[in-house]
Amino acid sequence: MSEKWRYLITEGNSAAKNMAIDRAVLIANSESTVPPTVRFYNWFPPAISIGYFQSLKEEVDLLECEKSGVDYVRRITGGGAVFHEKELTYSIVIPEFHSEISKNIMESYRRICGAIIKGLKQLGINSEYVPINDIISEGKKISGNAQTRKLKTVLQHGTVILDVDVDKMFSVLRVPNEKIKDKMISDVKQRVTSIKHILGKEITFLDAAVAMKKGFEEEFDIELVKGFLTGYELNLTRKFEKECFGARDWNFKR
Amino acid sequence: MNSKSVYKIPNGKLLKISLDYNDENKKILDLRITGDFFAYPEESIEIIEKKLVGAPLNEKTLKDKIDNVIRENKIEFIGLDTDGLVSGILMCLK
Numbered sequence: 115m116s117e118k119w120r121y122l123i124t125e126g127n128s129a130a131k132n133m134a135i136d137r138a139v140l141i142a143n144s145e146s147t148v149p150p151t152v153r154f155y156n157w158f159p160p161a162i163s164i165g166y167f168q169s170l171k172e173e174v175d176l177l178e179c180e181k182s183g184v185d186y187v188r189r190i191t192g193g194g195a196v197f198h199e200k201e202l203t204y205s206i207v208i209p210e211f212h213s214e215i216s217k218n219i220m221e222s223y224r225r226i227c228g229a230i231i232k233g234l235k236q237l238g239i240n241s242e243y244v245p246i247n248d249i250i251s252e253g254k255k256i257s258g259n260a261q262t263r264k265l266k267t268v269l270q271h272g273t274v275i276l277d278v279d280v281d282k283m284f285s286v287l288r289v290p291n292e293k294i295k296d297k298m299i300s301d302v303k304q305r306v307t308s309i310k311h312i313l314g315k316e317i318t319f320l321d322a323a324v325a326m327k328k329g330f331e332e333e334f335d336i337e338l339v340k341g342f343l344t345g346y347e348l349n350l351t352r353k354f355e356k357e358c359f360g361a362r363d364w365n366f367k368r
Numbered sequence: 369m370n371s372k373s374v375y376k377i378p379n380g381k382l383l384k385i386s387l388d389y390n391d392e393n394k395k396i397l398d399l400r401i402t403g404d405f406f407a408y409p410e411e412s413i414e415i416i417e418k419k420l421v422g423a424p425l426n427e428k429t430l431k432d433k434i435d436n437v438i439r440e441n442k443i444e445f446i447g448l449d450t451d452g453l454v455s456g457i458l459m460c461l462k
Contacts, residue, residue: 167401167404167405168402168403168404169384169400192404194381195404246381246446262410
């Protein structure tokens with residue numbers, strides 16, 4: 115019989131709350147109070163997340179964010195700045211010593227991205243993993259991923275792009291050189307794709323979640339059982355939202 | 369003296385260094401390492417920043433110091449390496 119993991123669907127949360135939930139689940143799982151967990155979520159309002167090592171001021175046009183109602187947050191994972199609007203975001207939290215998780219970090223990226231690739235296949239989209247942390251389809255990026263390991267627990271989260279507005283994305287992201295901004299925008303338009311672009315039609319967040327759920331079940335030979343955040347996780351979420359991801363100290367720390 | 373560099377690590381990520389150094393003796397006063405790379409554990413970048421304060425800006429010393437911190441703290445980089453860090457730091461001098 116296959117192992118049972120928990121899956122969560124949380125829609126419409128702020129950037130700070132989304133990052134707080136991922137961290138809360140990581141803590142709860144590290145203390146063995148919850149099973150390995152896969153979560154599917156989106157962002158409201160739209161938001162930019164930056165990698166742990168990035169500088170918020172350097173990467174994000176904060177004035178423009180305020181004007182257009184775009185949220186921002188520093189992640190606990192490395193990697194780059196991401197504009198989250200029309201996407202499905204997933205996270206997986208699992209013990210580092212779980213038999214399905216390689217000690218080798220790159221190998222575990224490949225494996226978890228395998229679940230997303232199988233999920234995309236459910237939607238009729240062929241894709242492949244490209245190290246370090248991308249999944250591409252028809253030669254263009256459709257998913258970016260980032261992993262951390264803390265308390266002997268793996269957290270990997272990533273995007274599945276449902277639709278993308280590169281012009282809007284660049285209105286809130288800062289570029290190193292304004293003179294080449296137009297060139298950068300056209301480069302990114304060449305390099306990034308979306309489910310809508312490939313299928314020629316929009317699919318909903320929930321349709322994408324159903325497909326990704328199957329992808330995880332196939333990749334890891336498990337059954338995902340619908341669950342909810344525990345009281346403990348909700349308390350941790352509130353704490354992290356207030357003290358960490360919603361706090362200036364954290365978001366501006368680098 | 370304050371200086372910045374942006375350096376694309378070969379086969380890796382984009383490294384941005386912000387450096388404050390003494391122009392007379394060419395030693396590091398303060399250092400900020402940012403970028404879209406990965407480091408495990410994440411705190412390792414702050415450790416490296418602290419350990420390099422006071423270090424002379426020459427390739428061999430920087431390389432040795434960084435390699436030592438990596439060994440002592442069992443640090444794993446993805447999209448970043450010691451040579452890239454050293455290059456990024458020294459580019460601030462140009």
